[in-house]
Amino acid sequence: MFVTDAGPVTLGKRLLKQITCPHCWHAFGSDEILWVSSHTDLRGDPRLDPPGSPASALQRFLPTRFDLKGNALDSRGQSCQDLACPRCHLVIPWILLDTHCLFFSVLGSPGSGKSFLLGSMAWTLRKSLLRDFGLDFGDADPESNATINQYEESLFLRPDPEKHIPVRDMIRKTQxxxxxxxxxVYIGSQELKFPKPFLFEIKPSVTHPDYKTIGSGSKVICLYDSAGESFQAVSDDADRIRTTGYIARSRALFFLFDPMQDPRFLAVVRQKKASGEGTGGPSFANRQETILRECAARLRKLLGQNQGELHNRPLIVMVNKWDAWKELLPIDPTNRPLIRRKGREVFSLDLDAINQISKEIRTLLLNICPEIVSAAEAFCREVTYLPSSPLGHTPRANPDFMEPNTNKPLHTIQPSQIKPMWTEIPFLYALSRESINFVELVKRPKTQANSKG
Ligand SMILES: Nc1nc2c(ncn2[C@@H]2O[C@H](COP(=O)(O)OP(=O)(O)OP(=O)(O)O)[C@@H](O)[C@H]2O)c(=O)[nH]1
Ligand SMILES: [Mg+2]
Ligand SMILES: [Zn+2]
Incomplete structure (x- = not known):
């Protein structure tokens, strides 16, 4: 074995000066990163093994010796491959050493559709980003993305897509x-819980018109799927606050508002449709503005901001389950707010269309549930309102599937009917607000416009 003490010289990477851990959000220098021992005898880590339990996790260490490939050698001289955060000791995927990570938050009450949205959005982005925007989008770390991959498979890769499935069995409630x-992890005398991250890599493909100027430099997108309960205000519950700590790191916040959980909204929908249907799933009333107010309070605490100070990251209020309330919005879901500028192969986001839709939804919310608008606008300086529907189709009560306890029919859907509506638009909009020039946000030039149908 060739050994060098010159550090990880042959990694062939230009390392970032600062890395943010996707588990505990600790920011640290690349020279502080720990390595995970490779020799199976080297077990026992005080941050990962529960106190009093047998040594199980492979030891983390700050290396002093490396092999010629630049991999650290553990105390048994074995070459190591995995890296770990100096604070929480959880594994850091290699890509985070040389690629900036953009965090995004998906907030919302229990049952608002966060898990369905994540699965549907990831699937849609994989399909449409290359075709429409010249961007490659894929798993940055397949192991981290196992759960979201399962969501996607459950929604879109069913072996028998015509067979009715109870929606609650497609993606289970996040507990x-x-x-x-x-x-x-165990730090000091504390036992801390951190949510598992989903990591995607996004980069311009060679078909991107600005490939030559912005280069092939990629970004990592980090998202989490938290249970709605984690955003609810429960005094002195440090776990809830800690498990949503990513909101303070987030470049943009997506708040999923479920109008079907608002009895006033539901009443307007039923009146308009002149029918008793509408929810397409479990219906229970929730004061959803309290989630926004609680997140605002947590964020101010985490960032040390004053009470009443407006956060300067975009907040996108996604009015979800659009399929169930589309009668209230005179917009054709198949007409996405995209525009192709003359001479450009890829689409840009149509800012005029987005502003117009946002204005219409804001008016709708102001008329029916104004406290959502006031909570959102008391939270962030810039609020945009957009519709979305992960399923694009309202599940129906199906008497062939009875709930044994209540003897009521369950809501089911045929997977072949799932046609997501605008799940990718809020994400693209958030991306267009970054200075990375991956997605262009344009005002419509009156003479050159060729909007997408
Ligand atoms: N009508 C309609 N209903 C949907 C749609 N997406 C999800 N739902 C319904 O909403 C329910 C809850 O969705 P989830 O994604 O599990 O909600 P969540 O926000 O993750 O909830 P927690 O895990 O409890 O925080 C589903 O079981 C479906 O019945 C949609 O596009 N349209
Ligand atoms: Mg969930
Ligand atoms: Zn960490």
Whole structure:
């Protein structure tokens, strides 16, 4: 074995000066990163093994010796491959060493559709980003994305897509008490819970018109799927606050408002449709503006901002389950707010169309549930309102599937009917607000416009 003490010289990467851990959001220098021992005898890590339990996790260490490939050598001289955060000791994917990570938050009450949205959005982005925007979008770390991949498969890759499935079985409710969605670490005398991140890589493909100027430099997108309960205000529950700590790091916040959880909204929908249907799923009333107010309070605490100070990241209020209330918005969901500028192969986002839609939804919310608008606008300086529907189709009560406890029919859907509506638009809009020039946001030039149908 060739050994050098010159550091990871042959990694062939230009390392970032500062890396943010996607688990605990600690920012650290690349020279502080730990390595995970490779020799199976080197077990026992005080941050990962529960106190009093047998040594199980492979030891983390700050290396002093490297092999010629630049990989650290553990104390048994074995070459190591995995890296870890100096604070929480959880594994840091290699891509984060040389690629900036953009965090985004998806907030919303229980049942507002966050998990369905994440699955549907990821699937839509994989399909449409290359075709419409000349961007490659894929898993940055397949292991981290196992859960979101399952959501996508459950929605879009069913072996028998004509067969009715109860929606609640497609993606199960995210349980705040479920261990599999968290990592536990032990720092000092505290046991801390952190949500597992989903990591995607996005980069211009060679078909991107600005490929030559912006280059092939990629970004990592980091998202989380938290249970709605984690955003609810429960005094002195440090776990809830900690597990949503990503909101303070986020470049943009997506607040999923479920109008079907608002009895006033539901009444307007039913009146308009002149029918009793409308929810397409479990219906329960929730004061959803309290989630926004709680997130605003947490964020101010985390960032040390004053009460009443407006946060300067974009907040996108996604009025979800559009399929169930589309009668209230005179917009054709198949007409996405995209525009192709003359001489450009890819689409840009149509700012005029987005502003117009946002204005119409804001008016609708102001008329029916004004406290959502006031909570959103008391939180962030810039608020945009957009519709979305992960399913694009309202599930129906199906007497062939009875709930044994209540003897009521369950809501089912045929996977072949799933046609997401605008799940990717809020994300593209957030991306267009970044200085990375991946997605262009344009005002419509009256003579050159050729908007997409
Ligand atoms: N009509 C309609 N209903 C939807 C849509 N997407 C999700 N739903 C319904 O909303 C329910 C809740 O969706 P989830 O994604 O599990 O909600 P969540 O926000 O993740 O909820 P928690 O995990 O409890 O925080 C689903 O079981 C569906 O019945 C949609 O596009 N249209
Ligand atoms: Mg969920
Ligand atoms: Zn960490």
């Amino acid at each position: 705040f008490t479920e261990e599999s969605i968290f990592n536990r």
